[in-house]
Amino acid sequence: MSSRKREEAEEATAALPLLVKTLQEVADEALEIGSKRQPFSAESRQKRPRIRDAHVVHSVCPYCAVGCGLNVYVKDGQVLDIEGNPDSPINHGTLCPKGAATFQYTVNPSRLTRVLYRAPYSDHWEEKSLDWAMEQIALRVKQTRDATFVERLPDGREVNHTLAIASLGGATLDVEENYLMKKLFTGALGIVSIENQARI
Amino acid sequence: MPGLGTTFGRGGATTFPQDLVNSDCILIMGSNMAEAHPVAFANVVKAKERGAKVIHIDPHFSRTSALANLYVPIRAGSDIVFLGAIIRYLLEQKAFFQEYVLHYTNIATLIREDFRDAEDLDGVFSGYDPETGTYDPTSWDYERDADGRPLSDPTLEHPRCVYQIMRRHYARYTPELVEQVCGVPRALWQQVVDTLIANSGRERTSAICYAVGWTQQSKGVQIIRTAAMLQLLLGNIGRPGGGVMALRGHASIQGSTDVPTLYDLLSGYMPQPAALLAPGPGTRRPRSEEVQAPVAGEEMRPVGPSQQTLAEYIAAVGQKTGWWANLPAYIRSLLKAWYGSYADEEEGERSYRFLPKIIGDHSHLATSYEMLDGKVRGYFLFGQNPAAGSTNARMQRKALAQLDWLVVRDLYEVESAAFWYRGPEGEVVEPRQIKTEVFLLPAAASTEKEGSFTNTQRLLQWRDKAVDPPGDARSDLWFVYHLGKRLKALYADSPHERDLPIKALTWDYERETPEPGSRILDEPDALLVLKEINGYYARTPDGKEHSLREAPHVPDFTVLKADGSTACGSWIYSGVYPEPGRNRAASRDPSGYTFPNWGFAWPANRRILYNRASADPQGRPWSERKKYIWWDEERRQWTGYDVPDFPLRKPPDYTPPPGATGIDAHSGSDPFIMKPDGKGWLFAPTGLKDGPLPTHYEAAEAPITNPLYHRQSNPAARYYRDRPDNRLAAVGDERYPIVATTYRLTEHHLSGPMTRWLPWLNALQPALFVEISPELAAERQIRHGDQVIISTPRGEIQARALVTRRLRPLRLNGRIVHQIGLPFHWGFQGKATGSITNDLTHMVLEPNVSIEEAKAFLCDVRPARGRS
Incomplete structure (x- = not known):
């Protein structure tokens, strides 16, 4: 409708x-x-149905590329349920088993909620703060880039790149996220091996 | 996707699944649509209810086959023979849609005199260099006049016109060859041909749907090309109920190709600038060691035209005629979006130098061998899981162990994050010997951030945010943005020229006010990023610079300029956010047949591409029944049910004046506006790395020798034969006589990172199984439900046997060939675990897109007696 x-x-x-x-x-x-x-x-x-006073947020299924519309029912800051959006001309409210399980994908006790860190040669995870991890990652990127950056090939051609850092993934992410990844990694840092699931 | 891009002009599905209800025939091949894309398949069922014929061609009988009118079992890897034989039939019987084909394709165009077909050279086309395994495509080009215009023969009699070349090329693709190679009886094949012909033409249209059953082959692009050519010959492109429907696997796999996280592309299908290297003359270097970095002491030579300057780049990758003549405006606008005022210096040349140049194949799989060799030190994984999901997964896990550092962003602790302490059953992992430093960062789910996905029909759909992500989980937008801010701070005082791009990068996506109700105060503004992607006027008329935030939006890509006055992150998406308050990705009015106000389809919100071809050369609908876009003589413009994919006011009888450039060089009846000649390409004079016409090669691992050529498999593919972990089974190797193919189930997604932690789905599909025919089961003494071992030269895995007639032995040349089928969703992490099917598959890469061959390989099966 x-x-x-x-x-x-x-x-x-x-x-x-x-x-x-x-x-x-x-x-x-x-x-x-x-x-x-x-x-x-x-x-x-x-x-009454428990979604009665929930507010409906429009979303899109995160699984395959058909792009089924989702209604996410939210009450008191919690997702109560996720159903197919009956307005969507793509799925008319229907979902496949995966799409219908989106609720359990997002609201799940097995989800990671803290940063885990494994030091070289260590046999265990350590919980770390997000701020610490972000700073360490930035430092690793800078150190690796600075040590491996190539401005020119032996034949004199300019390349301005590093082949020692790579990135994989993006097809499960948003367009906007992909855009910033390519802009930062390739546009600023000179990383060329930026890849995603389109390649497999 | 070069298969579609080379043939039609754009690398995307030409139509949308909801239009399949208008098809009179739907051919599904290389896809189990009912199970992998069930909601899109509902349209196929509707079409069938309305009388359409549904054909499914697949090695594996599935629910798609069960709902089809006609199911054709076929040997995995033989698609080009099956389709090529249809092409031969159409050409020989003149059963193609003659008026469409003559006007809208390059069938009449002449090819250079020095071109030699694979039929003349035993399986390679002219220009092949056996030392490097690569082609120089110069001889594939059109025969041209002194002004560079292609010559043609509308009578189709010239021996070097595409029609005659194709006739000779496909002459041996007979029904007998189909029987011999595909294992399909000729009567069954003929039924497919007759059904397609009966349901194509003025009054009727047929559609072809495919998925990774085609892409994951060592000649995948050429299979897709064959289907695209077939649709051109049948006159099914640009018309309702027609088209080639690429069914993509991930929510935004189309989006991550359009706005690419791919090494060889910039936004909107502009190539990443290159400074390619090849081994020097006399250096014998196997193709498997494609150049990634210069090797000390080895003589290397530059290849390809120089792209050292922006002017050289435009000359090398641009076109003088057709829509791509606008490339200078698109690349300048991208540089402006990325580098702000630096993009104005030296007419863009300075900022062009900031862009890194590629020197070879830096694709995911090629890079994984670089990683194994210790050349890659740092790695980011964003929701991708190579330890279980990429081909030859055991090698992938070894490669991760060679890194200095690894950042994994996911919702769950996937195999690629846990590889340093755990592996599949039987694999010994010793953490004390693995140096890799691992940062595992929790990511936000799709409901916990706002942004857009581009789906399989090129449709951008915006998601609103429902709730905050839990704990320290953050969106990937947040991660990349804040990493960028930290790096800018770290490099702020650098005096080095090479660090200038970091300083020059425009990078301000702060929200004006924090999001109401959110505890995350520093989430960047996704809508502002979308504005940059859409494009904006970067300068006021009096020359003052606008910032992204305050700049007026551009309405669409037609206003983009090559003078630095406009900025645009991805020209093909321009128009998605044409003015403040109007994000068309978030438009949600479902009314209308093409529902033009639901989401935004690139380019320019067109739903069916090349739709000028839905009208005849004079601009009239081919038939009332298949009316879509037509010329309105009174209003002197194109009109219809969609946005015309054609200059709105160019009349059908327009003839280009001599010397015309850009889109003006096309006539009023050239529907393929992206191509330099405006035609659909039956013959591809450029754009492909393995030949201008699809031709049959066997898979890298196949049970029979190629009956057409001494060339067994794709001569331009990369085989990595020298890698000890990538051994291939030879033809006739008795240890590996069975053909294996892989597929997905409805209840799991890929290697399982998004499904194996969900009890609902695990209850439905708890464990790995292998589908085996009763005949093979009897031969190997396997009972239904037994645990069995599947082995390839790369490794062994265990699975439960599902003995079923869904897979059946095929008779090839009097010989029985068995096929088995495996899903690939399991791993050693999560709540449902099992063997990794990708431990079986090899790394032989398709030459155009560097994709592996997981849909046809060789194996053996035996009972796992004595094991649990």
């Missing part, structure tokens, strides 16, 4: 609560047997 159609449908049902209430009362009376109301307890009747 398009958002416009949905608005129309919502307008059309705006008058419903009154009617529903009346119907509910009729049903309650009809179902009253002795002193018990059947078949729904008061608790059941008050139940």
